[in-house]
Amino acid sequence: MSTASAVAGRVEINGLVFNPYSKDFIRDPDPAWQTLMRDYPIAWHKDLQMWLVNTHELCDKVLKDNRFTPNFRAWEFAPPSKAEADKNDFDLSFEKGFFAVTNKEHLRLRKLTMPAFARPVMMKIDAKIHDLVENCFNDIGNVQEFDVYEALASKIPVRSIARMVGVPTDKEDFFHDFAVNIIKATRINLSAKEREASVQGTLPGFAYFKDLIHERRARENPGEDFLGSLVGANDNGEKLDDHEILSVLFALITAGSDTATDLHTFLIHGLLTNPDQFELLKQKPELMENALIELLRYGSFGKMPFFRFATDDTEFEGQFIKKGQAIGVNISAAWHDPVKWPEPTKLDITRRMDGNLVFGAGAHFCIGTYLVRVQGMLMLKEFIKRFPNAELVNGTGDIDYEYTHHNARRINKLRVKTNVKAAH
Amino acid sequence: MQKWICVICGYIYDEAVGIPAAGIAAGTTFADLPEEWTCPECGSPKESFEVYAE
Numbered sequence: 250m251s252t253a254s255a256v257a258g259r260v261e262i263n264g265l266v267f268n269p270y271s272k273d274f275i276r277d278p279d280p281a282w283q284t285l286m287r288d289y290p291i292a293w294h295k296d297l298q299m300w301l302v303n304t305h306e307l308c309d310k311v312l313k314d315n316r317f318t319p320n321f322r323a324w325e326f327a328p329p330s331k332a333e334a335d336k337n338d339f340d341l342s343f344e345k346g347f348f349a350v351t352n353k354e355h356l357r358l359r360k361l362t363m364p365a366f367a368r369p370v371m372m373k374i375d376a377k378i379h380d381l382v383e384n385c386f387n388d389i390g391n392v393q394e395f396d397v398y399e400a401l402a403s404k405i406p407v408r409s410i411a412r413m414v415g416v417p418t419d420k421e422d423f424f425h426d427f428a429v430n431i432i433k434a435t436r437i438n439l440s441a442k443e444r445e446a447s448v449q450g451t452l453p454g455f456a457y458f459k460d461l462i463h464e465r466r467a468r469e470n471p472g473e474d475f476l477g478s479l480v481g482a483n484d485n486g487e488k489l490d491d492h493e494i495l496s497v498l499f500a501l502i503t504a505g506s507d508t509a510t511d512l513h514t515f516l517i518h519g520l521l522t523n524p525d526q527f528e529l530l531k532q533k534p535e536l537m538e539n540a541l542i543e544l545l546r547y548g549s550f551g552k553m554p555f556f557r558f559a560t561d562d563t564e565f566e567g568q569f570i571k572k573g574q575a576i577g578v579n580i581s582a583a584w585h586d587p588v589k590w591p592e593p594t595k596l597d598i599t600r601r602m603d604g605n606l607v608f609g610a611g612a613h614f615c616i617g618t619y620l621v622r623v624q625g626m627l628m629l630k631e632f633i634k635r636f637p638n639a640e641l642v643n644g645t646g647d648i649d650y651e652y653t654h655h656n657a658r659r660i661n662k663l664r665v666k667t668n669v670k671a672a673h
Numbered sequence: 674m675q676k677w678i679c680v681i682c683g684y685i686y687d688e689a690v691g692i693p694a695a696g697i698a699a700g701t702t703f704a705d706l707p708e709e710w711t712c713p714e715c716g717s718p719k720e721s722f723e724v725y726a727e
Binding site: 309313356359360363366371603604608609610611612614615616618619 | 678680681682683695713714715716717721723
């Protein structure tokens with residue numbers, strides 16, 4: 250059923266065309282994505298009150314176009330700025346963060362922080378979090394069946410980030426709440442009341458990390474670990490201040506904890522529903538990194554798009570976008586764009602991934618990309634080592650979703666049959 | 674021969690290796706890459722790169 254209309258030339262759709270909250274969409278999103286890409290590459294969504302950009306080509310353009318900012322404060326419905334004296338640590342960290350600063354300042358921040366996120370450094374993280382991953386598998390043991398979400402996905406990401414930034418494991422829940430609140434604090438699909446509650450929920454976490462930063466600054470040498478490298482970062486005499494460091498933690502947590510939960514469930518789901526590709530990966534482990542990116546593309550776990558906001562009145566692809574309007578960059582759809590990805594619903598771990606948008610594109614490319622790769626590859630290697638003959642229980646893993654999740658098509662139940670011999 | 678890092682995504686361009694699969698031969702210096710060349714990982718322009726010292 251088409252609901253497109255041409256009001257002053259504007260292509261419009263509504264929830265009948267794309268409803269990211271519907272159970273049908275969450276279970277099987279591809280038909281809606283294909284309709285959007287084929288019929289509405291760009292359209293105003295009347296129910297979501299935002300533009301939606303859907304094809305690979307257009308998503309790539311928006312992500313690389315500086316007229317569209319990820320700064321939530323540029324949104325037409327953003328809460329008004331607070332007086333300086335009323336700003337809390339969340340406000341100050343957000344203002345100094347990657348999403349809010351000018352392009353020049355953003356490049357400076359990236360230069361100062363990239364050494365801590367570069368591939369060689371992240372590959373060394375492997376050694377730091379390997380035991381965490383092993384321990385999750387040790388806890389599973391020699392059982393006949395287990396739930397991927399409970400045993401792996403809900404544990405590995407938050408423990409990995411906590412280890413990376415120096416949070417003790419007994420503060421795992423505290424850290425997890427901090428991470429979820431950070432993400433929810435600027436989600437425009439939530440109510441202002443929910444966002445404000447999330448902002449308040451971040452404050453104990455910010456206070457905790459400020460203390461850690463001050464403790465490192467007081468040392469003669471701030472340390473060689475991740476936090477130490479941020480405290481010690483120096484570019485021609487320029488250093489990061491407390492709220493800039495907090496803003497980096499903000500970005501890391503956003504990129505690496507809640508989102509990475511879906512990484513683990515979708516990696517295993519993708520492989521076990523494609524036994525030929527599971528077999529190929531076991532035979533050719535050198536394909537691991539490519540497989541991980543292809544599995545993310547194939548699973549495409551996003552529910553809501555990335556958000557951008559128009560910094561000025563602008564014409565884009567024949568549509569007039571007003572200053573402050575939100576643009577939903579529907580990269581989950583773009584990952585299934587048949588123009589870019591022939592047979593998009595086929596998993597092919599040998600596929601060339603050049604030009605993929607799996608970690609975004611342009612100036613705000615995912616800063617945690619290598620961390621996510623390390624974490625995912627460690628988990629997959631261990632999974633293959635322990636359960637090389639694994640299958641999904643009843644062929645589907647008795648899969649279920651957290652339908653109310655604010656951001657992702659979150660799988661919260663995925664049962665695996667291990668096919669290991671029971672211990673006697 | 675030097676290595677260059679994209680400060681946006683962390684991709685490292687190694688002049689000694691080039692990117693043969695993309696038609697950039699081993700030994701191609703960063704300066705010799707076309708001005709419109711972009712980071713193969715994130716699409717950022719050349720000015721996003723800095724010399725990378727390991």
